[in-house]
Amino acid sequence: MDMKISEISNTLIEPRMAYILERKLRRSKLGPYKPKTAAEIEQSLKQLFEAEGMSEIAISGVKRMTGGASKEQFLFQLQHSGLAAPQGYVLRMDPLEGIVETCRLREAELLQALAGSFPVPEILTVDAEGGLLGSPGLITGFVSGVTKPTSQESQSVSGIGSSYGHYAELIAPQFLDILVRLHAWQGWTGASLPNYVIPKRNSTEAALYQVNLWAQTWRQDCVEPVPMITLTQHWLRENAPVCEEPCLVHCDYRVGNFMFEEPSGQITTILDWELAHFGDFHEDLAWILQKLFGTWNAQGKFLVCGLMEREKFISEYQRLSGREIKPDVLRYYEVLNAWKCAIMNLSSAIIAGQRANNHQDLLITWLGSAGAVFLDQIEMLIREELPNVA
Amino acid sequence: MLPDISNRINNLSKALETVIMPAIPTDNSFAAEQAALMLGHLKMLDQQWDFAYLYEKGSFDNMLALATRLQQLTMGGTESKGAAAQIGALLASLPEILPLTVNTVNDLTKSLGAAVDKLIAAAYKDGSAEFKVVMLNSVLDYNHIQCTRERTWFKANNLDPDVRDLPSMDEMLSSEKFSYFAACDAS
Incomplete structure (x- = not known):
């Protein structure tokens, strides 16, 4: 690789994300992290709402939400002088460190921009630096629905490996429709998204922004060397594809990250926009196709996100979007995504657990043990890409 | 080594499963989830340590x-x-x-x-x-x-x-x- 190009490509990292990673280094030294109590949350919320200018504030029913390997989440009821009746809200707060480090301010900006066009939670307020909440946090309106059929609630804590039973047929078309509309969304051109960077069209920037972000994460959080991670980083730089037209990608669009109503199967909300950025649509597709998020049905067929077979997902996406999926670009992003997941599992999750800096140390350590699944996936994909390697 | 490591891990699992988990209030799903994860880790440790x-x-x-x-x-x-x-x-x-x-x-x-x-x-x-x-x-x-x-x-x-x-x-x-x-x- 030309050294000059390599040096330039290494500087491509969204400024806000560079700041977030640097902030994580500082916050990681404040541990160990103790999960917040309901009383502590109530007190912090009151402080925040007072600073927002609300009066006659009453907070009740603070209840921790289970699951979620990255953010500490609480449900609560808020009443104040401007409301006729108490309303339900959700607080999403950053532990000192977790399986993934993201930005509540970016998430709030994006949800604001998407409101009205997509089923997203309504923003109440954001405490970007945690000055009042104690940790960075985002408060959104409560949305009804479930993330997995209630008849199968015991399947997993993070939604991974869930199957939807008869709901799959109801959910799959909506899942595809929202994805296609998201990739076609042009609302960002007039939206206020100051903490996002749009990669240059017809360039490799879309891929390189991601490679640089995750390479920096690996450098910061590495617990022990993994040759496949190091090799893949260089492979990704050498093989970065050109993205003609960057678009918004959710980047965690999968089982467990949307809510639906029972018994209609109607999707009510798309959750967890924390990894969203502007990039190549293939990146979202490759994420959705990851084996860890799928299940095997009774007929022994593998279902993407527990919803539909891979071939059907790909052909339906192409039909609905009018976009052409390029197999080599899709494979590139499958490698990139498996590499990102391996980094989350084998470095960020493990080091947060080692330093006891998460509210879910036990869960992230458990998830960390799946790191080799992704390394195996990377190896298989690179061998497919380069037949002479086999 | 008496008691041996398997014995102690299995005793931990039993106490968790039969005494501690049933005592967790039904509305404390966070505690129930943590206990279930503890049990899972203990069972995996028992298979691995030797x-x-x-x-x-x-x-x-x-x-x-x-x-x-x-x-x-x-x-x-x-x-x-x-x-x-x-x-x-x-x-x-x-x-x-x-x-x-x-x-x-x-x-x-x-x-x-x-x-x-x-x-x-x-x-x-x-x-x-x-x-x-x-x-x-x-x-x-x-x-x-x-x-x-x-x-x-x-x-x-x-x-x-x-x-x-x-x-x-x-x-x-x-x-x-x-x-x-x-x-x-x-x-």
């Missing part, structure tokens, strides 16, 4: 084989040659008899892994095209074997979609099929 040294030694042997192979085959400019020389020095400094604890063997694996990482980075700067192909093949082969070992080690986590393709713990630990060291030796 084989931990064997597992780490196998991981060390595989990393040693990868480092040795790459060091012997390096071709390229000064950065690549320098990184290969560092591996050579590290290999020469390894103890004749391996330490006897899991953590000390793991420390040796990590130091070899760091040297391999440096060589990979160097090869992408000034390694020969031929060496880069050999390196890619070697890392993929090593990864295949080491990943299968690790996925088998953690298969009780129920997170592996291809768990049915994995060998048993005994087979993974004893068969040469799962040793990159043996594979390199044979070639």
Whole structure:
């Protein structure tokens, strides 16, 4: 690789994300992290709402939400002088460190921009630096629905490996429709998204922004060397594809990250926009196709996100979007995504657990043990890409 | 060793399952979830602890084989040659008899892994095209074997979609099929 190009490509990292990673280094030294109590949350919320200018504030029913390997989440009821009746809200707060480090301010900006066009939670307020909440946090309106059929609630804590039973047929078309509309969304051109960077069209920037972000994460959080991670980083730089037209990608669009109503199967909300950025649509597709998020049905067929077979997902996406999926670009992003997941599992999750800096140390350590699944996936994909390697 | 480690782990699991978990109020789902995870970790630990040294030694042997192979085959400019020389020095400094604890063997694996990482980075700067192909093949082969070992080690986590393709713990630990060291030796 030309050294000059390599040096330039290494500087491509969204400024806000560079700041977030640097902030994580500082916050990681404040541990160990103790999960917040309901009383502590109530007190912090009151402080925040007072600073927002609300009066006659009453907070009740603070209840921790289970699951979620990255953010500490609480449900609560808020009443104040401007409301006729108490309303339900959700607080999403950053532990000192977790399986993934993201930005509540970016998430709030994006949800604001998407409101009205997509089923997203309504923003109440954001405490970007945690000055009042104690940790960075985002408060959104409560949305009804479930993330997995209630008849199968015991399947997993993070939604991974869930199957939807008869709901799959109801959910799959909506899942595809929202994805296609998201990739076609042009609302960002007039939206206020100051903490996002749009990669240059017809360039490799879309891929390189991601490679640089995750390479920096690996450098910061590495617990022990993994040759496949190091090799893949260089492979990704050498093989970065050109993205003609960057678009918004959710980047965690999968089982467990949307809510639906029972018994209609109607999707009510798309959750967890924390990894969203502007990039190549293939990146979202490759994420959705990851084996860890799928299940095997009774007929022994593998279902993407527990919803539909891979071939059907790909052909339906192409039909609905009018976009052409390029197999080599899709494979590139499958490698990139498996590499990102391996980094989350084998470095960020493990080091947060080692330093006891998460509210879910036990869960992230458990998830960390799946790191080799992704390394195996990377190896298989690179061998497919380069037949002479086999 | 009395009481032995399995005995103590199983007692912990029993206390958790039969006394502590039923005592968790039904509205405290966070505590219930944490307890379930504790139980899962304890059950996995019980399956693993007796084989931990064997597992780490196998991981060390595989990393040693990868480092040795790459060091012997390096071709390229000064950065690549320098990184290969560092591996050579590290290999020469390894103890004749391996330490006897899991953590000390793991420390040796990590130091070899760091040297391999440096060589990979160097090869992408000034390694020969031929060496880069050999390196890619070697890392993929090593990864295949080491990943299968690790996925088998953690298969009780129920997170592996291809768990049915994995060998048993005994087979993974004893068969040469799962040793990159043996594979390199044979070639």
